[in-house]
Amino acid sequence: MGLKKTEEIMASESELIRRILAGERDLYYELVAPYERMVYVSALSLLNNKSDAEDCAQEALLKAFRHLGDFKGESKFGSWLVRITLNEAKMRLRKFRPELYESLDKKVNCQDGEYTPQSLGDWRETPSEALERKEVRDMLEMAIQSLSEMYREVFVLRDVQGLDVATAAQVMGVSEAVVKTRLLRARLRLRDMLQPVLKDSSVLSHRAFSKGRNPWL
Amino acid sequence: MVMTCKEVWREVSNYVENSLPPKMREELERHLAYCRHCTAVIDGVRNIIVLVADGRTFSLPAGFSARLRARLEKDL
Numbered sequence: 001m002g003l004k005k006t007e008e009i010m011a012s013e014s015e016l017i018r019r020i021l022a023g024e025r026d027l028y029y030e031l032v033a034p035y036e037r038m039v040y041v042s043a044l045s046l047l048n049n050k051s052d053a054e055d056c057a058q059e060a061l062l063k064a065f066r067h068l069g070d071f072k073g074e075s076k077f078g079s080w081l082v083r084i085t086l087n088e089a090k091m092r093l094r095k096f097r098p099e100l101y102e103s104l105d106k107k108v109n110c111q112d113g114e115y116t117p118q119s120l121g122d123w124r125e126t127p128s129e130a131l132e133r134k135e136v137r138d139m140l141e142m143a144i145q146s147l148s149e150m151y152r153e154v155f156v157l158r159d160v161q162g163l164d165v166a167t168a169a170q171v172m173g174v175s176e177a178v179v180k181t182r183l184l185r186a187r188l189r190l191r192d193m194l195q196p197v198l199k200d201s202s203v204l205s206h207r208a209f210s211k212g213r214n215p216w217l
Numbered sequence: 218m219v220m221t222c223k224e225v226w227r228e229v230s231n232y233v234e235n236s237l238p239p240k241m242r243e244e245l246e247r248h249l250a251y252c253r254h255c256t257a258v259i260d261g262v263r264n265i266i267v268l269v270a271d272g273r274t275f276s277l278p279a280g281f282s283a284r285l286r287a288r289l290e291k292d293l
Contacts, residue, residue, distance in 0.1 A: 025293050029286055036282060041275045050278055058288045065293055137274055144269070160269045184230045191261035 006076075013077050021069055028068075032061055035078050038161050042082045045156035046089035048145050056092060060085040075170070079163065083171050086153070093149075143193040151186035158183050220248045225255045233263045 016031045032039070039060060044053035064071075064084050071080055144152060144160075157168040158179070169176045225248055231237045232245055249256045268274060 028293060029289055033282070036285065037272070037275070037277055040277055040281065044275065054278060054281060054284070058285055061285065061289070062292055065289075136268075140265075140268055140274055155269075159266050160275060162270060180230060184227075187230060187262045187265060188226065188258070190265050191258060194265065195257075195261055 010073070010076070014073060017068060017071065017077075020065075028065055031077075032064070032081065035081050038078055039081055039085045041156055041160055042085040043089050044145075045152050045160075046086065046093060046149055048149075048152070052092070053089075056089050057085060060088040063088060075167070079167050079171060082157070082161070082163070086171060139194060143190050146193070147186055147189060151182055151189065154179055154182040155186040155190070159187070220244050222248075222252065222255055225249075225252070226258065229259060229262050232259060233266065 013031060016027055020027050020031065036057075040053055040057045043056040043060065044050065047053045047056055060081070064081055067084070071077065075083075144155065147155065153172060154168060157163045157171060158165070163171065165176050165179050169179045172179065225232075225245055228237060228241070228245060232242065237245065249259065
């Protein structure tokens with residue numbers, strides 16, 4: 001579906017939805033398949049555990065099916081699924097880890113404050129080269145998972161899933177200003193966390209030399 | 218006007234998303250021209266955004282789709 005235009009996707013989705021509501025239940029997987037990763041990652045952004053996230057994703061998609069008739073096409077279908085998934089994830093947090101849910105709802109705690117970068121250094125490898133290495137992907141996932149819920153949620157919605165600020169704000173139920181403030185904080189923290197690790201990698205240093213860049217330390 | 222490092226850090230998102238007014242962008246870039254510290258911060262943030270936007274980060278666990286289909290078949 002990568003090359004299809006948004007309007008085409010929406011048209012084929014509403015056709016699928018119409019047929020599913022008319023009784024063709026087995027078409028439901030086809031409808032949600034393009035959003036599997038989005039739904040899973042949304043759940044993971046809050047639950048921070050792969051098997052809980054998978055269970056939550058399945059449950060959310062079952063709920064979405066039961067409420068499919070409520071989807072009016074005012075938002076994109078994917079955003080609607082993400083909202084249902086985040087609600088499901090929050091419900092689980094509230095039920096199983098109430099102390100975590102508390103922190104999620106504290107909207108005051110997201111002021112920018114004073115930020116000081118943790119380490120100096122540039123990247124010696126292009127992002128796409130870095131991603132070819134599994135340990136880089138693992139580190140990145142671990143770093144994101146170590147963020148507090150409040151920052152993880154916004155980072156995943158905006159930067160992993162690519163929702164725009166308005167949609168992310170709508171999905172999270174906060175203002176756009178809060179989205180921006182939290183996102184900045186999340187990005188800076190991730191950068192601080194990943195910088196020292198990537199900088200020490202021998203592959204990165206080697207590439208830096210081979211490209212004739214001036215390694216800095 | 219010269220921007221301080223702290224002022225630059227506040228604008229990192231706006232800068233990498235290209236949403237700064239032209240004048241401010243120019244001031245920020247003037248700062249970057251001599252401040253390698255802020256340059257590193259900006260490059261790092263930009264790289265992280267590129268890294269995570271790539272579908273290879275947070276791929277689905279193996280067997281996810283099959284288990285989802287099975288669950289849907291059972292419970293729909």
